[in-house]
Amino acid sequence: MKVLTVVIPCYNSADYMDRAIESLLIGSEDLEILIIDDGSGDDTLKIAKDYERKYPGIVYTIHKENGGHGDAVTTGLKNSNGLYFKVLDSDDWFDKDSFKKVLSILKDLIKTSKTVDMLIANYVYENAIIHRSKSINYKGAMPEEKIFTWDELGHLKNSQNILMHSVIYRTDVLRECNLELPKHTFYVDNIFVYKPLPYVKTMYYINVDLYRYFIGREDQSVNEKVMISRIDQQIKVTKILIDSYNPMIIGSRKLRKYMTKYIVMMMAVSTVLLLKENTDDSLHKKNELWNYLNYKNKSLYREVSKSTLGLLMQLKGLLGRNIILLGYSLSRRVIGFN
Incomplete structure (x- = not known):
């Protein structure tokens, strides 16, 4: 059995997939690359x-x-022979030195029979539009290079959400939670990184910049105009996350807090995009999404609504809309992701 499977979902990726694949070729027989x-x-x-x-x-x-994309990841998971599982998008790449260290640590953990359900490493926004790189790390929030649990997790800043770019799951964790991503749907990386969390008991953080996340193609899903045009898929994924939130299987208070915070973020993104579209239909969809959250899980709705961001997202009228959009614009500049 391989130590790590890296899945590269590709759709018309001929112009840039070489960089992704080449970044994985570090001469290790412990690696399985599924294109x-x-x-x-x-x-x-x-x-x-x-x-x-x-x-x-x-x-x-x-x-x-x-x-x-989601169906390609699901296909990769079904065919994976690695003890651990990672996704690399075809327009992104790994830092080779960081990757060697990550693979070495995984091998050591397996050799010493230490079970780690989720390994986290840093990722880097590579913004081709403004020629800027920005590393997202978890220093101060996670113990470094030791096994830890949710109870030992520190405060995660808004910029320190655990994303597909930063996470490597133990493959059996993904299978235990019956992970299957919907077909023909964008933004499923949120499901990938969110649904397995209650099944994660042990974690390990490596403070290296492993994943290089390329931003700059006009058709890219993080492009704001593209996101507005695909708002129905953003709403679909947000609802799936709401459905995935089950307090009966979330053992840790800190995990519950983090999973609630992630829902807050998803609700905020959907709300902002719908306000930017600013049609009667989009405003109806905004209200329907908040009503869905309230209907599906009233306690989660209360937690989301009383958060600072949740309160902001529910401001009414033209003034409320302008305040929400101003806050969104400022946060984009701070993070610098698009």
Whole structure:
């Protein structure tokens, strides 16, 4: 069995997938690289097959009908032979030195029979538009290079949310929570990183900049105009997270607090985008989403509503809308993600 499976979902990725794949080729037989060709119409499959021939036993190609990013990740999970599981998007890449350290630590943990359900490393926003890099780390919030539990977690700042870019899951954790991402849906990385959390009992943080997250393509899902055009999918994913919040299986108070905070963030993103669209239909969708939260989980609704961001998101009228959008604009500048 391999130590780590890295899944690369690819759809018409021929122009940039080489960088992602090359960043994983560190000469380790402990690694399994699954390139999932999601029904591409360009040379993606050919490139993937070339790597498979060049690196037998390490690189594997799976061709499937188009089902979207989430379906490609699900396909990768079903075919994974690694004890640990990581997703690398085809336009992103790993820092090789950091990756060597991460893989070495995973091997040591396995060798000493120490179970870690989730390993966290830093990620870096690589913004091609403003030619700026910004590292997101978890210093001060997580103990470094030791096994810890939710009860030992410190305060996570708003910039320190645990994202798909930063997390490596033990594969059995993903299978235990029956993770299956919806087809033809954007923003499913939120489901990937959120639904398994109650099944995570032990964690390990490595303070290295592993994941390089590229921002700059006009068609990219984090582009604001694109996000507004796909608002129905953002709402769909937010509702799935709401449905996934089950206090009966969340053992730790700190975990419950973090999962609530994540819902607050998702509600805020959906609310802002709907206000930016600013149509009768979008305002109706905003109210419907908040009503959905209240209907599905009244206690969670109360917790979200009384948070500072939750209170802000529910301001009414033109003044309320302007305050919400101003706060959103300021937060974007601080984080610098798009």
